[in-house]
Amino acid sequence: xxxxxIESTCDETAVAITxxxxxxxxxxxxxxxxxxxxxxxxxxxxxxxxxxEVISQLSERALSVAGVAKRDLDAVAVAYxxxxxxxxxxxxxxxxxxxxxxxIPLVPVHHIKGHIAANYIAFPELExxxxxxxxxxxxxxxxDVRDYTDMKIVGSTRDDAAGECFDKTARVLGLPYPGGxxxxxxxxxxxxxxxxxxxxxxxGSPYDMSFSGLKTAVVNLVHNAEQKGEELxxxxxxxxxxxxxxESLVPRTxxxxxxxxxxxxxxxxxxxxxxxxxxxxxxxxxxxxxQLFIPxxxxxxxxxxxxxxxxxxxxxxxxxxxxxxxxxxxxxx
Ligand code: KG4
Numbered sequence: 001x002x003x004x005x006i007e008s009t010c011d012e013t014a015v016a017i018t019x020x021x022x023x024x025x026x027x028x029x030x031x032x033x034x035x036x037x038x039x040x041x042x043x044x045x046x047x048x049x050x051x052x053e054v055i056s057q058l059s060e061r062a063l064s065v066a067g068v069a070k071r072d073l074d075a076v077a078v079a080y081x082x083x084x085x086x087x088x089x090x091x092x093x094x095x096x097x098x099x100x101x102x103x104i105p106l107v108p109v110h111h112i113k114g115h116i117a118a119n120y121i122a123f124p125e126l127e128x129x130x131x132x133x134x135x136x137x138x139x140x141x142x143x144d145v146r147d148y149t150d151m152k153i154v155g156s157t158r159d160d161a162a163g164e165c166f167d168k169t170a171r172v173l174g175l176p177y178p179g180g181x182x183x184x185x186x187x188x189x190x191x192x193x194x195x196x197x198x199x200x201x202x203x204g205s206p207y208d209m210s211f212s213g214l215k216t217a218v219v220n221l222v223h224n225a226e227q228k229g230e231e232l233x234x235x236x237x238x239x240x241x242x243x244x245x246x247e248s249l250v251p252r253t254x255x256x257x258x259x260x261x262x263x264x265x266x267x268x269x270x271x272x273x274x275x276x277x278x279x280x281x282x283x284x285x286x287x288x289x290x291q292l293f294i295p296x297x298x299x300x301x302x303x304x305x306x307x308x309x310x311x312x313x314x315x316x317x318x319x320x321x322x323x324x325x326x327x328x329x330x331x332x333x
Contacts, residue, residue, distance in 0.1 A: 001019065001020055001021075001074045001075070001312065001315070002017060002018075002019055002025075002068060002072055002073050002074050003017070003018050003019075003021075003073070003074065003075050003076065003077050003107075003308045003311050003312055003315070004016070004017055004059065004062065004063075004073050004075075004076045004077070004098060004308075005017075005018060005076070005077040005078070005109070005304045005305070005307040005308030005311050006055070006059075006076070006077070006078045006079065006091040006094060006095045006304060006307065007078075007079045007091065007111070007114070007302055007303060007304045007306075007307045008051045008055065008079070008083075008087050008088060008090050008091030008094075009079050009081075009082070009083025009084065009087060009088050009091070009111045009302065010042060010047065010083055010084055010087060010137065010138070010302060011031065011032040011033060011035075011036055011042045011047050011050075011087075011302075012029055012030065012031050012032065012301065012302040012303070013029070013030045013032070013050065013051045013054050013055055013058055013090075013091075014027060014028065014029040014030070014058070014302060014303050014304030014305075014307075015027075015028050015055070015058040015059045015061075015062040015304050016028070016062060016303065016304030016305040016307070016308045017062050017063065017066040017068050017073075017308070018305055018308030018309060018311075018312065020312060021117075021120065021308070021309045021311075021312030021313060022120050022121055022124060022309060022312075024121060024305040024308070025065075025066035025067075025068065026062050026065040026066040027062075027303050027304050027305040028058045028059075028061050028062045028065065028304065029302075029303055029304065030050075030054045030058055032046070032047060032050045033177070033178060035050055036177060037176055037177045039177075040171055040177050041167070041171075041177055042084065044084045044085075044086055044087065045086065047084055047086070047087045048084070048086035048087050048089070048090055051087055051090035051091065052090050055090060055091065055094050056094070059094070059098070062304075070102055071102070073098075073102060073104055074104060074105075075099075075104050075105045075106070075107055075311065075315055076095045076098045076099045076102075076104060076105075076106055076107070077095070077106075077107040077108075077109050077307050077308055077310070077311025077312075077314070077315070078091050078092055078094075078095035078096075078106070078107070078108060078109060078307065078311075078325075079091060079109050079110075079111040079114055079307050080092050080108040080109065080110075080321070080325060080326070080327055080328060080331075081108075081110060081111065081327065081328035081329070081330065081331035082110075082111060082112070082138070082139075082328060082329055082330045082331050083111055083138075083327075083329065084329070085327055085328075085329045088327035088328070088329075089327040091327075092325055092326070092327045095325075096323050096325060099323070100323055105315065105320055106320065106321045106322065106323075106325060107311045107314050107315050107319055107320060107321065108314070108319065108321045108325055109307045109310045109311050109314055110310075110331060110333060111302075111307075112134050112136075112139055112141065112143075112268075112269075112333060113149075113151065113310045113314075113333065114306040114307045114309070114310045115134050115136060115268040115269045115306060116132045116134060116143065116145060116151070116266065116268045116310070117148075117306050117307075117309040117310035117313070118268055118295045118299040118300070118303070118305070118306040118309070119132070119266045119268060119293045119294075119295055119299075120309050121295070121299060121305055121306065121309050122293070122295040122296060122299055123293050123295075126264070126266070126293055128145045128146060128147045128148055129144070129145060129146050129147065129262065129264075130145050130262055130264035130265065130266055130293070131143070131144060131145070131154075131253065131256060131257045131260060131262045131264070131265050131266070132145050132265075132266040132267070132268055133249060133253045133265075133266075133267050133268070133272075134267075134268045134269045135161070135162045135163065135249065135267070135268070135269045135270070135271035135272055135277075136161065136163050136268075136269030136270045136271060137161060137163035137164060137167065137178070137270055137271075138161050138163070138164070139156075139157075139161050139269065140156060140157035140161045140162045140163075140209055140211070140249075140271075141153050141155070141156045141157075141333075142154045142155035142156070142207050142252070142253060142256055143333065144260060145266070148310075148313035148314075148316075148317065149313055149314055149317040149319065151333050152333070153332075153333055154207050154256060154260075155205070155206075155207025155208050155209065155252065155256065156208060156209070157208070157209045157210060157211055158202055158208055158209065158210045159210050159211060159212040160210075160211040160212050160215055161211070162209075162211055162245055162248075162249065162271045163180060163269070163270055163271045164211070164215075165211040165212075165214060165215045165245065166179060166180035166183050166184075166245070166271065166274075167179045167180060168215050168218070168219070169183055169215070169218045169238070169241050170182050170183050172218060172219050172222045172223075173186075173222065173234055173237070173238070178270075180270065180271060180273070180274065181273065183238045183241065183242065184238075184242065184273070184274050184275055184276070186234055186235050186238040186239075187235065187238035187239040187241070187242045187275075187276065188235075188239075188275070189235045189239075190233065190234075190235030190236035190237070190238055190239030190240070191233075191236045191239055191240070192236070192239040192240050192242065192243040192276075193240065193243075194233055194236035194237070194239070194240055195221065195236060195237050195240035195241075196240075197214055197217050197218065197240055197241060197243075197244040198213050198214055198217050198244070199214075199244055199247055199248050200213050200214065200248060206252070206255070207252060207255075207256050209248055209249070209252065211245070211248070214241070214244055214245070214248070218237070218241055221237070222237075239276075242274065242276040242277075243276060245271075245274075245276075245277070246274070246276045246277045246280045247280075249277060250277065250280040250281055250284050251284070253265060253267075253281075254284050254285075254288055254290075257288070257290060258288075262290075263288075263289070263290045263291060264290065264291045264293070265281070265285060265290050265291070265292055265293070266292075266293040266294070267281060267292075267293070267294045267295075268295065268300070269300060270300055270301045270302070271300075272294055272295065272300045273297045273300040273301065278294055281294065
């Protein structure tokens with residue numbers, strides 16, 4: 001079954017062609033990062049306009065690279081939530097037009113379920129049930145993946161997402177947007193115990209998380225140093241910060257896996273590219289005798305293939321939308 005899938009929830013426009021969910025024929029991704037870099041963050045209107053400009057050409061290129069004719073497509077899948085509303089609308093409207101013009105089913109896909117499905121592409125042997133930590137620019141969720149389409153959020157951030165916290169730290173240190181990978185790169189030459197940063201704990205909700213205290217601590221530390229004219233050890237600050245985020249995520253995930261009786265743990269989303277988090281998960285899983293699944297960097301960030309993969313399983317489960325499909329800024333899993 002051939003699916004064209006579309007992702008436009010934030011600052012990447014992506015169109016992929018996948019076969020039977022897990023085989024990626026092509027994944028055409030246009031990153032808008034350069035357009036937003038000058039503003040230090042995503043500007044929603046610029047994002048929407050850029051999606052409008054590139055989405056048709058990307059879909060033509062996807063078909064030609066995959067060697068697939070339009071008439072061979074069996075369905076079109078689209079990320080319809082959550083995300084920047086103007087950005088999501090572009091992908092949804094385009095997907096509706098494709099479905100309408102070709103007379104093929106339209107399959108709506110939850111963006112976070114797509115991130116989780118990136119693991120199915122990377123690991124052909126992986127099947128639910130398992131526990132997944134989904135960490136991206138806008139979400140930090142502990143998800144019980146009971147089946148391909150049946151998932152339950154067991155824990156989530158009460159305020160900022162882990163990715164937001166990385167981006168804010170990068171910004172206050174004057175690093176380019178999107179900052180996570182720059183903080184990650186700097187941290188490799190620093191000491192992770194030089195700066196003492198807080199780890200949060202939500203009273204009565206052991207699997208919920210909070211990153212705003214950590215974010216504020218970093219911002220205050222940098223501003224205080226500036227005011228006093230003190231030189232900061234930026235590499236050690238990044239290393240100490242990365243450690244604080246990782247220690248808020250990894251032990252919690254392992255504890256929940258134990259509680260739910262899972263020996264399979266997956267990680268998904270842009271922040272899953274972080275080297276410290278990857279290393280800490282590897283060590284923890286080995287100690288626990290658990291199987292760990294973290295996609296390669298190319299499948300951690302937003303892409304079209306993950307939407308095609310999840311779209312396939314949604315299709316099998318009977319999920320369909322008609323031409324009245326709308327876009328949503330927020331949506332339960
Ligand atoms: O999943 P994603 O591409 O987009 C969303 O759906 O949000 O995630 C983007 C987030 C950004 O906050 C970015 O700074 C972060 O992932 N990120 C990283 C790394 N690479 C990307 N954070 C930490 N370390 C990295 N290596």
